[in-house]
Amino acid sequence: MNGKQLRLGIDLGGTSAKVGVVDEHAKVLHAVSVPTSEDFDKAADDMAIAARQAARLAGMEITDFPFAGAGVPSMINPATGRMVFANNTGWHDAPMREALEKRLGIPVKLANDADCALLAEAKAGAAQGFAHALMLTLGTGVGSAMIINGHLFPGGDGMGMEAGHLPLVAGGYPCTCGASGCLEAYVSATGLAAIAREMLAEHPHSALNASNMKLTGRTIFGAAEQGDRAATLIIDRYCEYLAQGIGGLITVFRPQVLVIGGGISHAGPPLFDRLNARVPKYIFAYEQIGGPDMRPAALGNDAGIVGAAFLDQA
Numbered sequence: 001m002n003g004k005q006l007r008l009g010i011d012l013g014g015t016s017a018k019v020g021v022v023d024e025h026a027k028v029l030h031a032v033s034v035p036t037s038e039d040f041d042k043a044a045d046d047m048a049i050a051a052r053q054a055a056r057l058a059g060m061e062i063t064d065f066p067f068a069g070a071g072v073p074s075m076i077n078p079a080t081g082r083m084v085f086a087n088n089t090g091w092h093d094a095p096m097r098e099a100l101e102k103r104l105g106i107p108v109k110l111a112n113d114a115d116c117a118l119l120a121e122a123k124a125g126a127a128q129g130f131a132h133a134l135m136l137t138l139g140t141g142v143g144s145a146m147i148i149n150g151h152l153f154p155g156g157d158g159m160g161m162e163a164g165h166l167p168l169v170a171g172g173y174p175c176t177c178g179a180s181g182c183l184e185a186y187v188s189a190t191g192l193a194a195i196a197r198e199m200l201a202e203h204p205h206s207a208l209n210a211s212n213m214k215l216t217g218r219t220i221f222g223a224a225e226q227g228d229r230a231a232t233l234i235i236d237r238y239c240e241y242l243a244q245g246i247g248g249l250i251t252v253f254r255p256q257v258l259v260i261g262g263g264i265s266h267a268g269p270p271l272f273d274r275l276n277a278r279v280p281k282y283i284f285a286y287e288q289i290g291g292p293d294m295r296p297a298a299l300g301n302d303a304g305i306v307g308a309a310f311l312d313q314a
């Protein structure tokens with residue numbers, strides 16, 4: 001292995017799959033990205049080809065690696081290595097571990113992408129040095145993961161946690177899971193857009209009503225920064241829902257740090273200042289015992305690859 005302890009991590013997303021060779025300091029040395037095919041076999045083929053390319057860039061063969069780690073946007077059945085359901089691609093019960101092991105010829109460790117993101121943050125990012133950490137990723141959906149006593153929380157069946165589907169509002173917005181009022185339906189990027197659409201009906205003069213305006217975290221936080229009153233009110237309401245969900249999770253699980261990743265976390269202080277002002281009132285006995293530090297994820301786009309590469313330390 002070139003005398004170095006190099007690792008191979010695969011990060012399968014809804015639009016692209018990234019494969020990286022990672023060093024022992026959690027640094028991505030070489031990475032190759034391919035579009036995610038909606039066809040399962042084609043997607044597995046493409047990931048294996050990208051893995052070989054990434055290995056070659058590091059002057060290695062796939063078989064030089066003791067294992068490959070892969071983070072995928074789905075619950076995983078650890079017994080079978082199958083993706084239970086990936087709503088981005090519509091795959092049900094997809095045998096990803098078997099497909100990758102067959103193509104790569106080495107053992108594959110498979111995990112949920114949010115678990116990989118938190119594992120990476122614990123290894124070299126915002127959750128480093130904490131035995132108990134909780135992470136939410138606020139993207140198209142809401143990912144969640146938790147580290148307890150230094151290890152990823154597996155749940156009784158090894159399928160982890162899905163805090164995005166925590167019931168938040170009785171009879172609330174419909175959720176992608178089929179239920180209504182889930183945390184994800186309010187605090188994902190999709191949820192933020194839904195809150196915005198509802199509130200903009202009462203604010204006809206907002207710049208966000210422009211016909212070519214896409215309602216995203218970037219445009220809404222951007223409009224607020226430009227002084228758009230409606231955008232500010234939308235963000236306030238969004239942060240109230242998010243604070244309520246976070247406060248509940250903190251009260252139950254008592255993490256030492258709460259890491260927020262995903263596209264919306266890039267909003268920075270306008271998001272975190274509001275959360276710091278609102279979350280305490282949703283934490284039980286906050287006055288007496290306080291609450292954890294809330295921080296943005298530190299590793300950005302590399303987190304999925306890094307976490308997957310360190311799945312042997314999960």
Ligand SMILES: [Zn+2]
Nearest residue numbers: 165175177182
């Ligand atoms: Zn749901």
